[in-house]
Amino acid sequence: MLPLSVIMLLQDEHFFNWMGFGAIVYLAATFAFCLNIYKVITQSLRLQYENLDLIRDLQEQKEVADKANRDKSRFLASASHDLRQPLHAVNLFTELLSEKLTSPSQQRDIDNIQQGLQSLNELLDVLMDISRLDANIVQANKISFDLGSLLAKIEPQFRLDALRHGLSLDIEKTRHIVFSDPLLIERVITNLLVNAVRYTKQGGIRVVVSVNNHTHIQLHINDTGIGIPKDSLDDIFDEFVQLDNPERNRQKGLGLGLAIVRRIMDLLEHHIEIESEVSKGTNITLSLPLSNEQNLIQHQEAELPRRVNMLEDLNVMIVDNEVSIVEAMTELLQGWGCTCQAYTTTEMAIKAINNREKPDFLLVDYRMPGQYSGCRFVSYIETIMGKTPTVIITGDTSESVVNEIKQHDFQLLHKPIKAVQLRMLMEKMLKR
Secondary structure: OHHHHHHHHOOOOHHHHHHHHHHHHHHHHHHHHHHHHHHHHHHHHHHHHHHHHHHHHHHHHHHHHHHHHHHHHHHHHHHHHHHHHHHHHHHHHHHHHHHHOOOHHHHHHHHHHHHHHHHHHHHHHHHHHHHHHHOOOOOOOOEEEEHHHHHHHHHHHHHHHHHHOOOEEEEOOOOOEEEEOHHHHHHHHHHHHHHHHHOOOOOEEEEEEEEOOOOEEEEEEEEOOOOOOHHHOOHHHOOOOOOOOOOOOHHHOOOOHHHHHHHHHHHHOOEEEEEEEOOOEEEEEEEEEEOOOOOOOOOOOOOOOOOOOOOOOOEEEEEOOOHHHHHHHHHHHHHOOOEEEEEOOHHHHHHHHHOOOOOOEEEEEOOOOOOOOHHHHHHHHHHHHOOOOEEEEEOOOOHHHHHHHHHOOOEEEEOOOOHHHHHHHHHHHHHO
């Protein structure tokens, strides 16, 4: 266009001169427009390549984070087992020692030791629960269940606790059938009631149910406690946050209960709301979905006549690779009237069974050295002597181990176990 514009400018007629001037202006505007288009395209390409680089870096960082999370889960699972082993033995020996002491001062000392062990057990369990929730190991098993039966199960322990603190406890009776995971919901309600009792100085706690709509109900936990400032309502769901415990008094808990509540409610995809006023109390509302099943059949076990000691002369086989645990379990069970066969390897236990030493009951550690794990060992010997009541005891809390034990239809106890817990389970299994 430039030669054409110059020729028109050199003409004698003004019309062509204006045409030439206009052509030059148009040429300049076109050039400026093309330059802007060039800059836009160049900038978009640069941003695109930068975004690709950022995405690649993000993927690499995500892979690093996922690997770190898997490594953390493996470490915690291993640490859980290794910590629970000695703690399990200490619990058993402490239980044995408490039965032998007669002096009041010695009994007070052993009570203090047991309280310390109980605190350690609780801390270990809570930390492992949080790690398993963060690692997505815990899976929700939603079923239809009676919320009223769950509340009735929880009520007795908290009624005693409330009376001990001079508080009233009112739990409304309800027959609503909800669809959720009963074990996880029980954990949520338990943690909330523990907090309510701990931070209520006077008055009481009420648990009531209201119907939100045809699909959900609302479970309200009200207390007349110290309350929570509005600017701290979100902070209380963080780990180790305790608003009324700056000195970290262990008797006021660990600050992990509500952190577990939030994680469980997110896992179950249920809504939780909290309203509070300082010095007046707190209202926590759980929104729970109603079940489509209108009639939930309740199966109740018939009460059987109970013997004075159901474990008397019971022949129990103990299989655990820790000598200290074997010694403690043997002494504990013999104190209950059992006769015991104790082995530290599965090969020795199999050899004894092949020699026609058939036990009435099996207590087996899951993580045994050699070719047989606890589950494989029991499955093998059942081909020799038939079905036998079995409890698998393990410090491993991983989902794969729990599922394996469930698939074999064995009872499971996590280390460290309490003596009363073991005895109740054994008697329940024998009663069946």
